[in-house]
Amino acid sequence: MAAQKNRLKIRALVAGNWKMNGSKKDLSELRKLATAMKPTKSGGQVKAEVMICPPATLLPRMADVKAKGIALGGQDCHANINGAHTGDISAEMLKEAGAKAVIIGHSERRADHNESDKIVRAKVEAAHRAGLMAIMCIGESLKQRKAGETLKVVQGQLRGSLPDGCTAKNTVIAYEPVWAIGSGLTPSVEQVGEVHTALRKALMRRFGDEGAKTRILYGGSVKPANAEELMAVPHVNGALVGGASLKAQDFYGILKAYL
Numbered sequence: 696m697a698a699q700k701n702r703l704k705i706r707a708l709v710a711g712n713w714k715m716n717g718s719k720k721d722l723s724e725l726r727k728l729a730t731a732m733k734p735t736k737s738g739g740q741v742k743a744e745v746m747i748c749p750p751a752t753l754l755p756r757m758a759d760v761k762a763k764g765i766a767l768g769g770q771d772c773h774a775n776i777n778g779a780h781t782g783d784i785s786a787e788m789l790k791e792a793g794a795k796a797v798i799i800g801h802s803e804r805r806a807d808h809n810e811s812d813k814i815v816r817a818k819v820e821a822a823h824r825a826g827l828m829a830i831m832c833i834g835e836s837l838k839q840r841k842a843g844e845t846l847k848v849v850q851g852q853l854r855g856s857l858p859d860g861c862t863a864k865n866t867v868i869a870y871e872p873v874w875a876i877g878s879g880l881t882p883s884v885e886q887v888g889e890v891h892t893a894l895r896k897a898l899m900r901r902f903g904d905e906g907a908k909t910r911i912l913y914g915g916s917v918k919p920a921n922a923e924e925l926m927a928v929p930h931v932n933g934a935l936v937g938g939a940s941l942k943a944q945d946f947y948g949i950l951k952a953y954l
């Protein structure tokens with residue numbers, strides 16, 4: 696498959712971000728996904744690491760399902776370990792609930808909760824402290840893209856949102872153009888390639904060999920129909936998937952790019 700070229704160097708990660716969706720009945724989707732992923736003689740085995748990031752309420756329940764080959768992640772964490780922060784959840788709590796990773800700095804949190812690069816950086820540090828892999832999100836708005844500011848914006852977010860000490864194991868970058876999220880629109884493969892190549896260079900400049908190995912995911916309207924093409928772009932090491940991760944059948948359709 697076309698995604699193979701990228702896969703040879705770095706093991707891809709395909710993570711599903713359920714956002715504020717899902718209830719008890721949707722645990723069946725996790726079971727269905729695990730069944731679909733079972734290697735068959737004809738179907739082969741998904742070579743990418745697979746993860747679902749459900750709302751925090753479902754995390755321990757999903758951990759109990761013990762779906763083979765599917766890791767779990769949170770969607771946000773507080774920077775502190777504990778304390779008087781009503782409604783917040785610490786990275787340590789997510790870990791205890793069964794998470795291996797946590798999404799941090801998603802554009803919806805940057806917009807809805809005014810999360811600055813500085814706040815995002817503190818949360819990435821918290822994830823590392825707890826032993827979680829931080830999936831740190833960046834991406835330009837449509838206005839910024841139209842103004843030709845895309846590279847400047849994402850490089851600035853990358854610089855400001857990552858603490859020192861990031862490694863390929865404890866950090867994943869997700870490039871999600873804000874205008875592509877939930878819109879059905881995607882950048883061209885050339886546009887994706889341009890951003891991912893610039894991010895790779897910036898990661899290598901700052902983190903050396905670790906930066907060379909750090910996974911850079913693409914996110915924004917990834918679907919079964921476009922996954923193969925997007926995952927084959929140089930320096931695209933997987934996907935962060937929203938809507939199409941809610942149903943096992945659609946998500947598996949995306950994972951097929953890594954069969």
Ligand code: 13P
Nearest residue numbers: 712876877915916937938
């Ligand atoms: P969609 O795949 O629904 O566009 O969402 C992308 C996203 O925001 C994943 O974090």
